[in-house]
Amino acid sequence: MSVESTVRAVTTYRLTEMKQRGEKISMLTSYDYSMARIVDAAGVDVILVGDSAANVMAGYETTLPITLEMMIYHARSVVRAVRRALVVVDLPFGTYQGNSKVALDSAVRIMKETEADAVKLEGGEEILESVQRILSAGIPVMGHLGLTPQSIHKFGTYNVRAKEEAEAEKLVRDAHLLEEAGCFGIVLEKIPAVLGARVASELRIPVIGIGAGGGVDGQVLVIHDMLGINKGFSPRFLRRYADLHEVMTGAVTAYVGDVKSGDFPNEAEQY
Ligand code: KIV
Numbered sequence: 001m002s003v004e005s006t007v008r009a010v011t012t013y014r015l016t017e018m019k020q021r022g023e024k025i026s027m028l029t030s031y032d033y034s035m036a037r038i039v040d041a042a043g044v045d046v047i048l049v050g051d052s053a054a055n056v057m058a059g060y061e062t063t064l065p066i067t068l069e070m071m072i073y074h075a076r077s078v079v080r081a082v083r084r085a086l087v088v089v090d091l092p093f094g095t096y097q098g099n100s101k102v103a104l105d106s107a108v109r110i111m112k113e114t115e116a117d118a119v120k121l122e123g124g125e126e127i128l129e130s131v132q133r134i135l136s137a138g139i140p141v142m143g144h145l146g147l148t149p150q151s152i153h154k155f156g157t158y159n160v161r162a163k164e165e166a167e168a169e170k171l172v173r174d175a176h177l178l179e180e181a182g183c184f185g186i187v188l189e190k191i192p193a194v195l196g197a198r199v200a201s202e203l204r205i206p207v208i209g210i211g212a213g214g215g216v217d218g219q220v221l222v223i224h225d226m227l228g229i230n231k232g233f234s235p236r237f238l239r240r241y242a243d244l245h246e247v248m249t250g251a252v253t254a255y256v257g258d259v260k261s262g263d264f265p266n267e268a269e270q271y
Pocket of ligand 1: 227
C-alpha cells in the first residue's frame with residue numbers, strides 16, 4: 001500500500017541549508033485557501049498563518065483578540081492549499097505566555113488540528129520555558145523578536161524597536177537563547193538594519209526580517225499590505241507590488257453599474 005507523502009518540499013532543515021549557501025528565504029502571510037494556493041504556486045518558501053489575521057481578516061485594531069479556534073480555522077484552510085512551502089502558524093496572545101503546559105497544549109492543538117509544520121511565538125527569555133516545552137514534544141518553533149505586536153499595550157507604540165543599546169543587547173541575548181533552545185528560525189520585526197545584520201551573522205539558524213534591513217537571511221511581509229489591498233498602512237519597510245485596492249474597487253464598481261443598467265447578464269451569460 002502506498003501512502004501519499006504529506007511532507008512538503010520546504011523543511012526547516014532546507015531553510016538552514018539555504019542560509020548556509022547564502023540563498024535568501026521568501027516568506028509571506030496567508031489566511032485562506034485561495035490566497036495560499038497562489039502564494040505557494042508562485043514559489044514562496046515559507047507561508048505564515050500570522051495572527052495579523054486579526055487585523056486584515058477580522059478587522060480588529062490589534063492582534064490580541066484573535067483566538068486559538070480562529071487561528072486553527074485559518075491554518076486548516078491554508079494547509080489544504082499548500083504543496084511546497086513550509087507552513088508556520090502563530091500561537092495567538094494568551095495561549096502560551098506564563099504557563100508552559102498551556103503553551104504545549106496550544107501548540108499540540110495547532111499541529112493536530114491543522115497539519116501545519118511549525119508554530120511561531122513572540123518574545124525571548126520571558127517565554128523560554130514555553131518554547132522549550134513545545135520543542136520537547138518535537139514541534140518546530142520559530143521565534144519573533146523586536147516589535148512584538150502582542151505586547152503593544154506594554155510598549156504603547158508600533159515604532160522602531162531596539163534603537164537603544166540596552167534593548168539591542170537584550171534582543172541579541174534573546175536571539176541566542178532561542179537558537180540554543182532549538183528554534184529553527186527567528187523573525188525580527190522593525191529594528192535597525194545594523195542590528196538585524198548582526199543577529200543574522202551571529203546565528204546559525206535563519207533570521208527573517210520585516211523592517212529589519214537587507215542583511216538578514218530572508219524577508220516576510222503581510223500579503224494584504226504588499227498587494228495593496230490594505231491602503232491605510234504604509235511603513236517605510238513596505239514595498240507595494242500591486243494596487244489591488246484600486247483594481248478591486250474598479251471591478252466591483254463596474255459590476256454594480258452593469259447590474260443596475262441591465263447589461264449583466266447578456267445573452268451569452270444565460271441559459
Ligand atoms: O502576524 C504576522 O503577520 C506576523 C508577521 C508580521 C511576521 O507575525
